[in-house]
Amino acid sequence: QVRLVESGGGSVQAGGSLRLSCAVSGYLSPNYYLAWFRQTPGKEREGVAVFTSGGGGVGYADSVVGRFTISLERAEDAEDTLSLRMNSLKPEDTAMYYCAASVWRYGGSWDVSATYDYWGQGTQVTVSS
Numbered sequence: 001q002v003r004l005v006e007s008g009g010g011s012v013q014a015g016g017s018l019r020l021s022c023a024v025s026g027y028l029s030p031n032y033y034l035a036w037f038r039q040t041p042g043k044e045r046e047g048v049a050v051f052t053s054g055g056g057g058v059g060y061a062d063s064v065v066g067r068f069t070i071s072l073e074r075a076e077d078a079e080d081t082l083s084l085r086m087n088s089l090k091p092e093d094t095a096m097y098y099c100a101a102s103v104w105r106y107g108g109s110w111d112v113s114a115t116y117d118y119w120g121q122g123t124q125v126t127v128s129s
Helices: none
Strands: 002-007 010-013 018-026 033-039 046-052 057-060 068-073 080-086 095-102 123-128
Touching: 002 095, 018 033, 018 095, 018 123, 033 068, 033 080, 046 068, 046 080, 057 068
Parallel strands: 010 123
Antiparallel strands: 002 018, 018 080, 033 046, 033 095, 046 057, 068 080, 095 123
């Protein structure tokens, strides 16, 4: 079982920055994805950024390349922290942002929500123009 708890959302003006954090607890297999998704009303969840286990690197949606940075801080005796640093925010970045974990990353593409087994409760990001 994996538990994900997001924090760090809020309201910011266009051009500003925010940092989202996700506390990750529980067991992750050696072949996982940890990712950030976002969703606006009436739309499907969109994969924003992913951290891939085993040196698989990171990946980003085209819409956030160069502006968002994902990172994972491992902790031996405490929760891991998945972060998303968001710079140069745009109004179209406004969404509910979710942290997600896939315990078997070979089961699908990183940017497809069905690939993921666990989700956090979400944190709202609002960017005003």
